[in-house]
Amino acid sequence: MPLSDPDLEARLRNHLRARADDVPPARGDLARVTRARFRAERRRRLTAAAAGLAVLVVVGVVQVTGSGVLPWSRQSAVPSDGRSLYDLPVRGGLASDGAWLRAVADLPWESDSRPVPGRQSSRESRRVVYADDVPGGRVALVVGRVRGVTLATWVTGPEGAAPDGMSVLPDSIPIEDGEAVGLLDVGPGGPAENVLAVVGFPGQRFRFSNGHVADAAGRLSLAWQSLSPEDGVAVSVVPGRHAGDEQTRLRDVDGDDVALLSTERFSAYIPRMPEPADPRGLRDRVDDGELQFILDYLVGYYTEPAEAVDPVLLWAGPMGSGSGESGALIGITLPSGATAAGMVTYRAFDGTNPSSNQHTGGMSGGMAPMPAGKGLLERLIAVYSWNSVIVSGPEAGTVAEIVRGAAVVNTFPLVDGAGTGPCPDDLAVTVRVRNAAGAVVGETPLSRTVD
């Protein structure tokens, strides 16, 4: 039986507060440490000023080029005339079925049984403002009011369902005047496609994205799908997600985010990532869960399924800083030929809790895609994380050098072209790789991360 909204919120609140209450006082020399870091940073910045200017120019060019590829032309917003969705007439194919609408509006919400202050609209105030059969089912948007605040939730069921066959989403959200509300559900054929319904104001336009694309030059852009609302309502079949839903975006014509709820079956769908290729024989050096985590992030950042981007395990093992953390670097090849990489680092459980033997965390980072032309195993990649750097490059590389200015600040060995070593920070650092004869195989700045 699903947790009710109030129970879940109370459980979450209890958990977070209990964890926070366990935190001992902060160290007493934080102000001094901060000033010391500030002074050290200022010295490094002064030293690196000239190089920094050059980098700034290059980045600026990329950003200007990138801004030209956005496929959405900005247009003036459609005014809602200060109205709320609550004020609009009911829309959709069931708009004339008064008995069905009344019965659905009268369905109990989760908050009715366990009231949460500010989250419970009076049942008498509730009304359906949109109801229709959409691909895969029947949906209705119900809004209610409490002390001048409008709350909205979705009700879903099978196509043609009677009111008692409809289920109210556990979540209701307050909406402002002029705000639209969307719903994501798994499509009728399964999670390969999703169904998106958005209810807004007549004339309002929306666009949807579930990730990025990168062209052959490595330029990133969001893959937008314009929706075609009629009378302010859009129902569209959109691509299914191949990983988590962090990259799911719904925006109106002004670029403002639209509140987007999802059904439980949509939220519960967690795609399983395939095993990456393991040309360097490192698979047993990374935890299964952490590997899934970074694959999910990296695949989810883009719009392609994991099978289409050929994930490769580029490196895995204990991090070079000696901190006790482990890490893994994954690469993918996008349809354009551009390549991208993502990293996870984590600390294995230390055994202090008798009831758990699980791993205890992960960090990840997605790096800016690299232009087409070189395969992942030939590409020199250097990624910084917490006083370590991970390097993956051509197989001939046997030694990596951490270089700042003209000085080599550290060296460490590579195996099959990959490895990790200590790195004091990520300021003005490059990584140079040499082969067994001492010749330079390649040199690269630390990978630029993406937002």
Added chain:
Amino acid sequence: VAGRDEAAFEAFVAARSHDLLRTAVLLTRDRGHAEDLLQTALLKAYRHWHRIAADDPYPYVRRILVTTAASRRRLRTTQEIVALPAEDTISSLLPFSDPADEIADREQMTAVLATLPPRMRAVLVLRYAEDLSEAATAEALGCSVATVKSQTARGLARLRAVLASAPAASRPATVKEH
């Protein structure tokens, strides 16, 4: 940073660093990473201290802390809430009567929170640990209220979906009084 600003910075750190560290621990996976996050946030604030010290700097520094945590996945690294603090012991846990159940419950919630994207987790921390309103959460994260609503609803939905499918530790929560 002028002398009087130095004094104000010292006073601020002495007075509010524990509050900030509490939030940092919830946003990260352990004390060490939380302290690193806090130091990073204080360093960013210190750079502009002369501009922010006139008003209450706390909301500003908290915003730096939260946005830094929420963007670390992309900017450099992301910290995941998966670890119970090393200080966790059965005796320090809250009012459940069965310690084994309680530990399982906490670990289950900790593990589920770890699956959430950083920004979604940050929204839940601000809304449920800090009791910020949707508008204040949006301001702290530099996003729209609609995003806070969506992230909250979707975060709760994901927690519910995973917790409902988990075999153990599904018991009513008890809210600690403060």
